[in-house]
Amino acid sequence: MHNDPAAFVIHGTLIHTPELGEIEVLRNALVSVDGDGKIAGVMPAGASLYPSALTAAKDDGTLVELQDGQYLLPGLVDLHIHAPQWPQMGKALQLPLDEWLQQCTFPLEAKYRDLDFARESYESLVDNLLANGTTTATYFGTVHLEATKLLAEIALSKGQRALVGKVAMDNKDQCPDFYRDESVISALDNTRELIEYVRGINGNEKALVLPAVTPRFIPSCTDELLDGLAKVAAEYGCHVQTHCSESDWEHAYVLNRHGLNDTQSLDRIGLLGDKTILAHANLIDDPDMATIKSRESGIAHCPLSNLYFSHSVFPARKALDFGLKVGLGTDISGGPSPSILHNCQSAVNVSRALEDGVDPIAAAAERGTPNARIDFREAFWMATVGGAQALGLKVGEFSEGYQFDALLVDTGVRDSNLVIWDGMDTPDDILQKIIYNAGRDNIAKVWVQGSLVRGS
Numbered sequence: 441m442h443n444d445p446a447a448f449v450i451h452g453t454l455i456h457t458p459e460l461g462e463i464e465v466l467r468n469a470l471v472s473v474d475g476d477g478k479i480a481g482v483m484p485a486g487a488s489l490y491p492s493a494l495t496a497a498k499d500d501g502t503l504v505e506l507q508d509g510q511y512l513l514p515g516l517v518d519l520h521i522h523a524p525q526w527p528q529m530g531k532a533l534q535l536p537l538d539e540w541l542q543q544c545t546f547p548l549e550a551k552y553r554d555l556d557f558a559r560e561s562y563e564s565l566v567d568n569l570l571a572n573g574t575t576t577a578t579y580f581g582t583v584h585l586e587a588t589k590l591l592a593e594i595a596l597s598k599g600q601r602a603l604v605g606k607v608a609m610d611n612k613d614q615c616p617d618f619y620r621d622e623s624v625i626s627a628l629d630n631t632r633e634l635i636e637y638v639r640g641i642n643g644n645e646k647a648l649v650l651p652a653v654t655p656r657f658i659p660s661c662t663d664e665l666l667d668g669l670a671k672v673a674a675e676y677g678c679h680v681q682t683h684c685s686e687s688d689w690e691h692a693y694v695l696n697r698h699g700l701n702d703t704q705s706l707d708r709i710g711l712l713g714d715k716t717i718l719a720h721a722n723l724i725d726d727p728d729m730a731t732i733k734s735r736e737s738g739i740a741h742c743p744l745s746n747l748y749f750s751h752s753v754f755p756a757r758k759a760l761d762f763g764l765k766v767g768l769g770t771d772i773s774g775g776p777s778p779s780i781l782h783n784c785q786s787a788v789n790v791s792r793a794l795e796d797g798v799d800p801i802a803a804a805a806e807r808g809t810p811n812a813r814i815d816f817r818e819a820f821w822m823a824t825v826g827g828a829q830a831l832g833l834k835v836g837e838f839s840e841g842y843q844f845d846a847l848l849v850d851t852g853v854r855d856s857n858l859v860i861w862d863g864m865d866t867p868d869d870i871l872q873k874i875i876y877n878a879g880r881d882n883i884a885k886v887w888v889q890g891s892l893v894r895g896s
């Protein structure tokens with residue numbers, strides 16, 4: 441368990457994106473972090489009290505000095521991870537979603553009834569995500585209550601901010617005998633127990649780890665279970681996470697079963713609220729966007745996963761222009777990378793493919809979707825502020841009153857792919873290069889709520 445951090449002051453250059461599309465760089469700023477892990481103040485180099493604050497921190501031994509070439513970035517928020525799919529990351533990408541679930545994913549997830557296996561897998565996952573700079577992780581667990589409790593404990597013990605959900609799935613037509621909730625009642629009871637357990641874990645008094653009601657997606661759940669889960673979420677006032685209009689098969693399945701699309705159906709059931717995260721949402725239309733906006737729900741854009749399982753690209757530019765709360769998700773293992781920086785790059789790449797189109801046979805004017813591109817600034821905003829807004833957490837930027845979840849990125853690591861040229865690279869260039877070429881070796885330190893959880 442991480443103890444309360446002592447208050448400290450960081451002296452260095454910070455880069456963040458509090459406003460969508462704009463980078464703010466503060467050179468040689470002072471960031472004061474209080475004993476609760478919150479940002480007490482951010483002082484730019486020119487402030488009148490700056491010299492005395494710097495001297496005071498030096499004198500009382502609480503100053504952390506960044507070196508040349510080191511930058512302070514906000515911690516990264518991953519809005520959509522299937523924790524049990526960690527051993528499958530980077531493989532099994534050849535099948536369509538429905539076959540992939542049945543043949544690869546459900547058999548793997550079923551193994552988490554074995555708590556020794558669950559512990560080994562989840563410890564490795566949380567360590568790796570922290571090393572990649574993911575300070576907030578939004579996890580689907582499995583159908584198993586005990587393994588999902590363990591995931592929450594492991595995230596907490598390693599100091600990662602997390603949302604954790606016991607996956608609910610009871611539909612006999614879509615879920616195999618060896619992997620589903622026994623009944624509606626047991627699924628609801630276990631969901632309630634998980635919520636109460638997570639809220640009460642010893643050491644979680646500051647709610648670093650939060651529970652989430654987690655209907656896998658409409659196809660996996662009976663209507664009775666979906667209705668029950670909406671009531672549990674309202675009763676406990678907790679987050680909800682599910683998949684929405686992810687692929688052609690899934691979208692058509694819901695239309696066929698409910699006569700409504702996913703957004704309409706989830707809304708009718710009462711599962712769309714300001715603490716709901718919808719994963720993917722590739723196939724939502726304009727009225728769906730209006731509904732999602734009016735409910736203040738968030739979207740987890742999972743760009744890499746789009747290419748393999750959605751056969752389409754989420755219209756990120758349009759959703760951002762619409763004012764939706766959009767963050768990024770790795771969708772491990774539907775997406776084959778654990779890195780949110782890598783997914784920033786992928787979000788830019790897929791938006792460019794959407795804008796330009798990809799079929800060389802089509803005429804240039806008919807190939808793509810005009811004005812669909814985003815750039816690295818917007819991608820980084822989604823990876824930090826957008827994810828934070830979607831979850832309703834005060835993280836993702838360096839502002840007074842926000843939690844100090846941060847990365848120290850060292851651009852001076854020898855033999856890394858990140859190469860900065862003094863005098864040639866502007867701060868914007870440096871952020872862009874970090875997104876495109878920083879690896880985990882460049883992430884020298886990671887703090888969550890003021891505690892150093894990686895590096896020394």
Ligand code: GUN
Nearest residue numbers: 522656657683749771774
């Ligand atoms: N839809 C339902 N379950 C899953 C899953 O595990 N991964 C993805 N990408 N989509 C899903």
Ligand code: FE
Nearest residue numbers: 683719771774
């Ligand atoms: Fe997913």
